[in-house]
Amino acid sequence: MAEPDAARMAQVAQYQLGDAVLVRGEGVRSWDSTGREYLDCVSGTFNLLLGHGHPEVMAAVREQSEELVFASSSFRTGPTDRVMRDLVEISPANLTRVNLRSSGGSTANEGAIKIARHHTGRRDVIVPFRGHVGQTMATSAFNGSSRMRAPFPAYAAGVLHVPDAYCFRCFYRQTPDTCGMLCVERIEDFITYASSGSVACVLIEPISGMGGNIVPPPGYFEALRALCDEHGIVLIFDEIQTAFGRTGEMFAADLFGVQPHMMTVAKGLTGSGLPLAAILTEERMADWDRSLHGFTNGGHALGAAAAVKTLEIVRRPGFLENVRAVGAILVERLRAMRKEYPMLGDVRGPGLMLGVELVEPDGGKAPERAAALQRALYARGVLTRVSEHGAGNVIELRPPLILTPADARLIADRFGEAVESIDSPDSR
Numbered sequence: 001m002a003e004p005d006a007a008r009m010a011q012v013a014q015y016q017l018g019d020a021v022l023v024r025g026e027g028v029r030s031w032d033s034t035g036r037e038y039l040d041c042v043s044g045t046f047n048l049l050l051g052h053g054h055p056e057v058m059a060a061v062r063e064q065s066e067e068l069v070f071a072s073s074s075f076r077t078g079p080t081d082r083v084m085r086d087l088v089e090i091s092p093a094n095l096t097r098v099n100l101r102s103s104g105g106s107t108a109n110e111g112a113i114k115i116a117r118h119h120t121g122r123r124d125v126i127v128p129f130r131g132h133v134g135q136t137m138a139t140s141a142f143n144g145s146s147r148m149r150a151p152f153p154a155y156a157a158g159v160l161h162v163p164d165a166y167c168f169r170c171f172y173r174q175t176p177d178t179c180g181m182l183c184v185e186r187i188e189d190f191i192t193y194a195s196s197g198s199v200a201c202v203l204i205e206p207i208s209g210m211g212g213n214i215v216p217p218p219g220y221f222e223a224l225r226a227l228c229d230e231h232g233i234v235l236i237f238d239e240i241q242t243a244f245g246r247t248g249e250m251f252a253a254d255l256f257g258v259q260p261h262m263m264t265v266a267k268g269l270t271g272s273g274l275p276l277a278a279i280l281t282e283e284r285m286a287d288w289d290r291s292l293h294g295f296t297n298g299g300h301a302l303g304a305a306a307a308v309k310t311l312e313i314v315r316r317p318g319f320l321e322n323v324r325a326v327g328a329i330l331v332e333r334l335r336a337m338r339k340e341y342p343m344l345g346d347v348r349g350p351g352l353m354l355g356v357e358l359v360e361p362d363g364g365k366a367p368e369r370a371a372a373l374q375r376a377l378y379a380r381g382v383l384t385r386v387s388e389h390g391a392g393n394v395i396e397l398r399p400p401l402i403l404t405p406a407d408a409r410l411i412a413d414r415f416g417e418a419v420e421s422i423d424s425p426d427s428r
Contacts, residue, residue: 025052028400028407030383039382039411041399046209046241049268050310051400057272057309064305071301073101073294079304086311087278090250092259097286099279101298105240105266106134108277109203111293112264113142116201116234118292119285123157124195126187126202126233128164129171130211130388133203133238142203144211145388160195162187164208165216168346168357176217183216184223191231201234201262206252209241212387212394213355215348221258228261234285236262240277241353244268245314245401248324248351255350261285269303271310276303314401323401326408327351330397333412341419343369354397355387365393369422376418382411 006019021033028051030038043049050057064079071077084098099115102108113125127133131144140152142159163171165183172182191199202224208214228235237260242252246268249255253263262285266277275297297303313319327350334347334356343366345359358366358373370386370393377384377395387394399411 027051027053028403037381039399039407039414041377041383041397041411042385043268043398043400044273045267046398047267048271048273049244049246049401050271050313051402054271054313054402056313057270057306060305060309061272061274061302064302068301073290073299077299077301077304079301079308080299083276083304083307083311084278086308087265087280090311090315091263091280092251092253094259094261094282095263095280096283097281099281099288099293100276100304101290101294102266102277102279103275103295103297103300103303104277105238105264106136106139107295107298108240108264108266108279109134109142109236109238110136110139112236112238112262112279113138113201113203114293115279115281115285115288116236116262118288120200120232120234122198122200124160124199125158126160126162126190126195126199128204128208128211129161130164130166130208130214131161131203131205131238132208132210147388147391158196160190160199162190164211164214165220166212166214167217168214168348181217181219181223184220184227187224187227199231199233201236202228203236203238205238205241206256207242207247207349207353209396210387210389210392212357212392213349213353213396215350216256221256225258225260234262235260236264238264240264240266241268241398244271244310245320245323246351246353246398247349248320248327250314250320269310270306271313272306274300274303274306276300276307319401323351323403326403326405327354329405329408330354330412333409334415337416337419341423343423344419349397352397352399352401352403356395356397358393358395367391367393369393370395372422373418376421377415380414380418382414382418 022030023033024031030040087098127142127144129144133139133142163183167176243265247255263280270276338344346357349355358369360366374384374386385396
């Protein structure tokens with residue numbers, strides 16, 4: 001059967017489509033219908049933690065599909081029992097309960113907000129600037145970017161946005177060695193003067209995903225946890241992009257050495273692109289009626305079977321060490337390029353959670369350069385994303401965690417070629 005052409009599909013789809021038709025994937029590579037090969041440096045949509053078609057994960061899914069594909073949440077299944085036990089075993093020790101009734105990150109975050117409000121009896125949700133909470137009507141209202149809120153003016157009340165710990169472009173025009181952690185200290189003023197006086201939770205990505213790969217400085221999360229404890233506020237880590245080895249540690253909470261009161265996980269949980277999400281909470285938040293948050297495909301048996309195998313793989317000896325090693329190769333090579341190409345203003349991120357910030361000669365943001373660099377990388381078969389849903393100035397690099405040193409060097413080589421192509425006199 002012939003594939004519909006791009007023009008025809010543009011008339012059918014309700015949203016914009018690219019021209020390429022992907023037909024096959026294996027490991028860190030995928031191929032389109034013309035046979036062109038791509039290095040997938042965004043792991044699908046940051047969810048193919050183990051790359052395309054990992055054989056062990058696919059085998060686990062096939063085996064489960066021959067036994068039981070779906071079960072109502074009124075019943076237990078072997079895979080859902082196992083994945084909940086595994087999540088409690090590997091998560092920070094204070095997180096002892098798992099809600100597996102979401103199928104994606106947006107609904108997991110929405111559920112975490114529900115639980116925090118239910119537990120505290122309070123209303124407001126604190127979210128950093130540039131924070132991406134989700135795509136449902138409710139979570140869109142909490143997103144840190146007005147661009148994501150503007151199309152939906154009748155959004156939910158009770159959100160308070162505060163400056164994030166963006167040291168490269170500090171809101172308070174400070175440096176980490178002199179700021180005294182103002183980005184946490186000033187939250188007190190926001191609570192006192194800008195909130196409703198009833199703050200339920202702080203929901204934060206430990207490293208921002210869509211917001212520009214912002215990595216807070218040492219001590220930030222310790223100070224934030226202390227502030228939350230002082231005010232009886234629930235601290236929620238949105239680890240939808242950072243969990244399961246992405247940062248070189250099992251969770252970003254481990255990387256920063258701070259235990260949140262709640263955590264959400266999705267995307268990479270199944271390693272393979274199958275949908276599954278979870279909310280992990282402390283024991284005190286277990287007073288929760290199951291009817292208050294649940295979705296048909298939450299806790300799906302096939303997704304759970306994939307998750308069980310994925311968690312087994314990422315816990316194997318040497319797995320996280322490889323993530324740190326190949327990430328270091330990429331970071332070292334990319335940072336070395338900054339000497340020759342000043343447009344590469346900053347290279348940041350642990351493990352394989354990396355961002356490259358593009359700047360103008362005066363240090364200002366350079367979204368047009370970022371878009372040009374993304375196009376140049378695509379022309380060289382490297383798939384990347386640009387922050388803030390394509391409107392930002394940070395190139396996001398999140399390849400599958402099975403990346404080899406050889407492929408890390410290949411990505412760096414092509415990155416250098418792409419930068420050279422947009423920095424050459426002919427491109428100016």
